[in-house]
Amino acid sequence: MTRTTRILYTLLFLTISCLSTYASAIYWPWPLNGKVVNQSSLPVAVWDGEHGIYTLPAHSFSPKALDVDHLYSSQNNNWCKIGPLKVQIDSKGNIDQCECWVENAGDACDSSTVVAEVKSSTAPKVAHAQPASIPVSQS
Template sequence: MTRTTRIIYTLLFLSISCLSTYASAMYWPWPLNGKVVNQSRLPVAVWDGEHGIYTLPAHSFSPKVLDIDHLYSSQNNRWCKIGLLKVQIDSKGNINQCECWVDNAGDACNSSPVVTEIKSSQAPKVAQAAQPASIPASSN
């Protein structure tokens, strides 16, 4: 292997390593990001790796700039892993189109932590989920 080839392979390896590390902490841009449409009369708790846990107001949807990863259900006290889906909460608070259910925000569908540094402890109580949104959401 020539010196130039080794340098190219080394640079390629370093680039891929940096990108894979960065990709685990970055969000997917629209239209590949997770989107939540809240048609209920109550705010819902959501989680993403960039902002942690916050609430999405009633009768609103998440803006295109946010990549929501998990949505909390007060009905079963679990988190819905969203992925590349648009998930809707109907007027009764039911979550439709859920990829899978996990116990904690930040968990992957196989229940292992996605990012251990960001993983939340317990799911928020209903009183926390009812607080005003900390990130403005677009309205219908």
């Protein structure tokens, strides 16, 4: 293998490595993004890596332009990791189709510690949620 070929392979490897690292942290466009359908009469807290924590109003759904990553459950004081799924909140506030439960917004699922039982706690974990509405996309 010539020196030029080795340099090209090395550059290609570094480029792919950098892109794969970047790709894991970028927004997934519809239909691969996480979507929330809130059928309850209360707003719900959601989190995505681009906007942080914000609320999704009652009887609404997240727009296609947003990639919601986590959904807060006031019933068990944990966050539902959404992934590339559509997650529904029924009229009673129950969350359907949760990939896994995590303690904090932004946490990844860990197959060795998937929560089997719902924790009961009275302290809400979203007390510092600032934006009170869905972020507006800037065009």
